[in-house]
Amino acid sequence: MSFTLAIVGRPNVGKSTLFNRLVGKRLALVDDQPGVTRDLREGEARLGDLRFTVIDTAGLEDATDDSLQGRMRRLTERAVEMADVCLFMIDARAGVLATDQMFAEILRKKNAHVILAANKAEGKTGEEGFLEAYSLGLGEPLRLSGEHGEGFEDLYAMLMPLADSFAERAEAVMPEVDVDVSDDEEDFSGRSRDFNDGKPLQIAVVGRPNAGKSTLINQLIGEERLLTGPEAGITRDAISLTFDWAGTPVRMFDTAGMRKKAKVQDKLEKLSVSDGLRAVKFAEVVVVLLDAAIPFEQQDLRIADLAEREGRAVVVAVNKWDIEGEKQEKLRDLKESFTRLLPQLRGAPLITISAKTGRGMDRLRDAVLRAHDIWNRRVSTAQLNRWLTGMVEAHPPPAPAGRRIKLRYMTQAKTRPPGFVVMCSMPEKLPESYSRYLVNGLRDDFDMPGTPIRLWMRSQSDKNPYKDKKKSTPSRLRKHTGKKPLSK
Known part of the structure; x- marks a missing residue:
């Protein structure tokens, strides 16, 4: 034991x-x-x-x-x-x-x-x-x-x-328990397999100092496990806790508050921030926690952009909503700022919560699970190519020097996050704006809001390495037949 x-x-x-x-x-x-x-x-x-x-x-x-x-x-x-x-x-x-x-x-x-x-x-x-x-x-x-x-x-x-x-x-x-699972063995084994054999969902909670990250995790696990208080920067290293979140096994990382790089002079704080960055890289879903009183500060934008560049599913949670006065007006301003300042996360969930009172925890969980599901989404090749044909017909690619760029074929190369490859002519001449057009279309037409999407353009001009090689004829065959052997 x-x-x-x-x-x-x-x-x-x-x-x-x-x-x-x-x-x-x-x-x-x-x-x-x-x-x-x-x-x-x-x-x-x-x-x-x-x-x-x-x-x-x-x-x-x-x-x-x-x-x-x-x-x-x-x-x-x-x-x-x-x-x-x-x-x-x-x-x-x-x-x-x-x-x-x-x-x-x-x-x-x-x-x-x-x-x-x-x-x-x-x-x-x-x-x-x-x-x-x-x-x-x-x-x-x-x-x-x-x-x-x-x-x-x-x-x-x-x-x-x-x-x-x-x-x-x-x-x-x-205690000795005699368990008879003959009648519902399938149901019992299915439940145990879902919980015990499945790996927990990896979630990193990140944000500026004193945004309420430790308070949020304490609220979720139902006990004062992490140190909290009015002082900024209490948490110094990334602490991971594994628990059952309303039926979903999760491993959640509480990270140190991240300040602007210019303000981080202390060696220990540099180690703390590095520890938090590693947690982001290992996470599947990153919850970017904002303070409702001062949301979308420059450092908040950097943290959210970091999570997107690392290819993580992102959920933006605005904390301390319980002390906000004009909630409706504030929410409109938040949504407008989110759309304007973080266009690379267009459609990502924006949730208002109170880590202190527990308000919004169910909405946060639903947003995390949906973001994780989208992050793992796969689209069939047939669907993608039908979609690509429609996109090209609606908005043909440019024709540099009078030569039309042809988009021939598309497939999904990976998930976590979704990554797609388009085979085309002259990929180096396809403008970035057209790639954004395709990415935004993928988000809208295949219901993938907010998640990072990777799109690679590839050329089909790679030559067959054996195309120009002369076939050699074994000497023993030339001696008996006087001509080259048939290829196998």
């Missing part, structure tokens, strides 16, 4: 470095600056033959409950209560501090299984801090180096008996 391990400790003791090593990927941002991690990040860890879920948490700090650090601490304490095992880390080089002693007392009360680890204990530099760790009263400390991979055999030895006890406990409480 799998179990959950929460890594906790003061800021900058090496929690994210250990997390990345356990999951085998660089998922969490790592920097010398303390307090990089703010949200809870989960990953599937491997240690020998052990498989378990590991949670990277924010650094424990002694702060008031209303402060950002206090809200981070409450989120970490919640992870401690949920986890089966806590790995409490201290910095062996810094030794045991007063905050370490205070949080050790908290962990004793909140979790029954606590493993004490003195990190950064490689070499002799951490020897004194490692010995000080005994004073915390959490048993024999584990000498560890998350950066260099030292002490993992000892960590395995500590986790193995706990994993066995969790497995035995689960078997003891698991």
Whole structure:
């Protein structure tokens, strides 16, 4: 049975470095600056033959409950209560501090299984801090180096008996159920296959700082899982959460707020933005979240254009609609601005929501599913060629230097997003305006609003590589027949 391990400790003791090593990927941002991690990040860890879920948490700090650090601490304490095992880390080089002693007392009360680890204990530099760790009263400390991979055999030895006890406990409480699926086996297997075997829909929520991205995801999952607050730029790295959204399995990425490039000077913020850009590239649907008070700022347009250039399905959601006064007039202005400023996303859904109150969540889900469906749409070759004939008759292509460009054949080469190839003469002389004419026609006639459409013009003038080659006659055949052999 799998179990959950929460890594906790003061800021900058090496929690994210250990997390990345356990999951085998660089998922969490790592920097010398303390307090990089703010949200809870989960990953599937491997240690020998052990498989378990590991949670990277924010650094424990002694702060008031209303402060950002206090809200981070409450989120970490919640992870401690949920986890089966806590790995409490201290910095062996810094030794045991007063905050370490205070949080050790908290962990004793909140979790029954606590493993004490003195990190950064490689070499002799951490020897004194490692010995000080005994004073915390959490048993024999584990000498560890998350950066260099030292002490993992000892960590395995500590986790193995706990994993066995969790497995035995689960078997003891698991009820025996006699299930007869003979009558509705087909229905049951179909439902399980749809949910369990299908990959979750990948959604990235992007936008400027303080647009309400984390609040939106908390509203969707029904719990305060991500850190929120009035401060801009709380989220620092792309956090992914997998959950069931009204019957649809989704994996949703909460990304850091993206500011103008000129304003991003801090190294950590650059890492955060890069993490968000990677989430956009891996997503299938990108929800661009705008603030209703200041929508369609220059940075909003850049973010939406980025998603379109990456070929993602795009849904534009205007948040904080609950505090908007003149809703009808505002909505008209939004639609006009959307059409004028983002012509490359013509027809993409524009949804008004309130992440705080939950208003518009059903509309948002419907828009996401429809955008994903259009993004995967395929049109038959026969339909495309009938359509192409009509488009050419209605608006023939230009005739540069008196030579008419002929559009001969069209087919769909790919989906996700839809991509089409048109075989034609002189593709290099076909103006961009005519390509836009065809793309807009595809959107209107095949019901593909908003999704990125790729259109490639190809020439049919490629020669047969064997056309001008002389056929060679084997010498043995020339000797007996005196003429070339028949081709096979």
